Amino acid sequence: xxxxxxxxxxxxxxxxxxxxxxxxxxxxxxxxxxxxxxxxxxxxxxxxxxxxxxxxxxxxxxxxxxxxxxxxxxxxxxxxxxxxxxxxxxxxxxxxxxxxxxxxxxxxxxxxxxxxxxxxxxxxxxxxxxxxxxxxxxxxxxxxxxxxxxxxxxxxxxxxxxxxxxxxxxxxxxxxxxxxxxxxxxxxxxxxxxxxxxxxxxxxxxxxxxxxxx
Ligand code: HEM
Numbered sequence: 001x002x003x004x005x006x007x008x009x010x011x012x013x014x015x016x017x018x019x020x021x022x023x024x025x026x027x028x029x030x031x032x033x034x035x036x037x038x039x040x041x042x043x044x045x046x047x048x049x050x051x052x053x054x055x056x057x058x059x060x061x062x063x064x065x066x067x068x069x070x071x072x073x074x075x076x077x078x079x080x081x082x083x084x085x086x087x088x089x090x091x092x093x094x095x096x097x098x099x100x101x102x103x104x105x106x107x108x109x110x111x112x113x114x115x116x117x118x119x120x121x122x123x124x125x126x127x128x129x130x131x132x133x134x135x136x137x138x139x140x141x142x143x144x145x146x147x148x149x150x151x152x153x154x155x156x157x158x159x160x161x162x163x164x165x166x167x168x169x170x171x172x173x174x175x176x177x178x179x180x181x182x183x184x185x186x187x188x189x190x191x192x193x194x195x196x197x198x199x200x201x202x203x204x205x206x207x208x209x210x211x212x213x214x
Pocket of ligand 1: 013017020028043051091094100111115146
């Protein structure tokens, strides 16, 4: 799963960011708002650090690297955080001026807030030395970062499965599905792989106390 995630994250970043590096608005994949001169620039300032965060994220989940090279983990973590702060501010602008419709604006605005909130919580927990909590918040945060990849996957799937449907409807559904789907997968992973073992251990520890007659 990690390999699939890492390859698709890097692959998507390498393929989707270049149109926003040329400085030529005609290269934009998305239709731009003709009334907003800075629309293309907002997508560039969003996509470049967004792509960097997407590509760096998987490295941070490699246990061996984190244990053996803690300084590298810290440096990459800071670059990841700064990238998301810049990408999310630009995303808020892109969401405000997009011509993709109101439902898309609402979805991206929620995504921006959740992206920043989970990042802030991850940072706060590690500053307090709460390592497990930091991991949980980073899983949530990267699940949101990875929505950029699943969005395009759902979009391609939707276009293949429903060629007669309007592009805007498929795009809107793909945006919402990518956010909800990734959040659900992240929460499932957190509960099954992290919280359930802790809860079982706690229950085993409490069992003798609970079975003691009063
Ligand atoms: C998870 C938080 C993210 C939010 C809230 C967000 C928000 C947005 C918004 C509002 C747009 C314009 C959409 C439109 O006009 O319909 C956009 C486009 C774009 N985003 Fe993001 N994005 C996020 C993550 C990422 C990441 C991690 C990347 C990594 C490369 C990325 C790359 C792009 C690209 C390349 C575009 C231009 C559209 C395209 O060419 O397909 N985004 N994003």
